[in-house]
Amino acid sequence: ICSIFLTSFVPVGLVNGLGLQLVTALKNFSDNFEIQIYKYNVFERNDKSVIIELAKSALQLKKCYRMYAKIFGPISTAIILLGGCAFGYSVYSAIWPKDGVTGLPYLLENILLNISVINIGNVLNNEVKKTKRKMERGLAFLKLESSNLELQLVTEMMATWRWEFPCCHLFIIDNKIYPVLAMAVISCMTFIIQLEISESSKSLQCP
Structure with missing residues (x-):
């Protein structure tokens, strides 16, 4: 129980x-x-001090997002793929039950963990999109109301930043990752079935 808690719930809690x-x-x-x-x-x-503070805050946020994605992107990828493997193992256990083990508790646990990871990915992406729209509206307002090119440049730079939470640069954590989950399920089930067939063949060959 302790090992499951440390390997599953702690990483998801941090994410x-x-x-x-x-x-x-x-x-x-x-x-x-x-x-x-x-x-x-x-x-x-033309209050440059406020603009500088806004730019610094934006740069710090950008840095935090990148660090978060770099550290927790691979962890989230592992959690998601593990969920797919858990589903495949549960299906296998239902078809070929051994020692009364169905794998259902493990499946439910991983489903909950996957939902929480995908949900935080959706929340992050939605907030990023809202921020980008606000930046774009602010930039349009600035171009109409102010002739200060320096401040326009700062705002434009902030508006064109790409905010995202990727997983190992493979995909963005949102609802679009379900094909990845399906691939993990298919791969796991294929491997398990092949292993079962191989073991059955060996047992038949034994005198």
């Missing part, structure tokens, strides 16, 4: 906990960005 903190930080940043543009009209006042 979700830190992911939610990133979502909150990004939401606070985008809200502050809108307030500075529309309420305090920072670009019209």
Whole structure:
């Protein structure tokens, strides 16, 4: 039980906990960005200190997102693929039960873990898209209301950043990863069935 907890629930807890903190930080940043543009009209006042702080905050967020993706992307990939393998093993156990083991508890556990990882990926991507739209609206407003090219350049740079949570640069963690999960299930079931056939053939050959 302890090993299952450490290998499954702790990594998923870190992925979700830190992911939610990133979502909150990004939401606070985008809200502050809108307030500075529309309420305090920072670009019209040409307040470079506020712009510099916004740019620094954006750079720090970008760095945090990259570190998060680099560290937890591979972990999330392993969790997702493990869920596919667990499903394949459960199907195998249902077809060829051994010692009364069905694999159902293991399957349910991995389904819950997979759902939580995919959900945080969706939340991250949705917040990223919202932030990007806010940046684009702010940039359009700035081009209409301000002639300061330097500030326009900073905002444009922030608006064109690509925010995402990838898994080992293979795919983005959202609902589109289900084909990957299906491939893991098929691969696992194929391997297990081939192994079972091989063992059955060996047992038949024995005198």
